[in-house]
Amino acid sequence: MKKSIGTPSLIFPNPVLVVCTYDDNGRANAATLAWGGIASSGPAAVSIAVQPPRYTYDALMKRKAFTVNLAPAKYAAEADYFGLVSGRDTDKFAATGLTAVRAEFVDAPYIEEFPYNLECEVTHTLDLGVHTLFIGLIKDAKIDEAANEMWKGFDLITFDAASRDYRLPGESAGKAFEIGNKFKK
Numbered sequence: 001m002k003k004s005i006g007t008p009s010l011i012f013p014n015p016v017l018v019v020c021t022y023d024d025n026g027r028a029n030a031a032t033l034a035w036g037g038i039a040s041s042g043p044a045a046v047s048i049a050v051q052p053p054r055y056t057y058d059a060l061m062k063r064k065a066f067t068v069n070l071a072p073a074k075y076a077a078e079a080d081y082f083g084l085v086s087g088r089d090t091d092k093f094a095a096t097g098l099t100a101v102r103a104e105f106v107d108a109p110y111i112e113e114f115p116y117n118l119e120c121e122v123t124h125t126l127d128l129g130v131h132t133l134f135i136g137l138i139k140d141a142k143i144d145e146a147a148n149e150m151w152k153g154f155d156l157i158t159f160d161a162a163s164r165d166y167r168l169p170g171e172s173a174g175k176a177f178e179i180g181n182k183f184k185k
């Protein structure tokens with residue numbers, strides 16, 4: 001048996017995407033977004049859902065560029081802070097002491113201390129109501145030089161929107177593209 005719970009915008013888990021932009025004055029800003037993810041693999045693209053009142057929204061519209069920075073657990077408080085205050089009246093990089101580095105291929109900064117960064121160019125926008133969906137073409141990805149295996153040791157956090165917790169991914173529940181093979185005839 002199932003029961004209807006209406007139309008919550010809930011899914012699990014959500015990524016913790018720290019989106020960085022430059023404002024009109026060239027000041028670096030960061031905002032934490034959980035509504036987003038990979039949109040396409042060819043060409044590689046991401047989607048992010050941003051509310052028009054966000055300072056980030058103005059920057060995305062004007063600069064047509066952003067970076068996506070995945071947050072490790074040791075910077076969970078910084079990532080949370082980026083989602084609590086607006087860059088309209090606060091310099092979030094100065095407040096946290098994190099380092100904004102000019103991206104190589106797009107007009108946006110990335111966060112040096114975060115181990116994985118995507119440099120994205122805005123190609124499409126779609127007004128959906130409360131949120132506007134931005135599609136960002138991935139122009140380049142940066143990963144910490146020390147990384148010898150993707151994600152290993154990065155301790156990247158996810159967001160549980162139902163309980164409002166940041167979580168670390170748990171144990172493997174099986175190999176993808178493999179365990180389902182047992183149902184093939």
Ligand SMILES: Cc1cc2nc3c(=O)[nH]c(=O)nc-3n(C[C@H](O)[C@H](O)[C@H](O)COP(=O)(O)O)c2cc1C
Nearest residue numbers: 031032033034035050051054055056083085086087
């Ligand atoms: C965990 C978390 C997830 C969030 N996800 C989104 C989101 O997907 N879209 C959005 O517009 N705002 C989201 N926010 C809110 C913005 O991060 C917040 O309004 C922030 O202050 C915007 O900063 P800005 O005004 O400098 O752009 C989220 C905040 C948190 C803490």
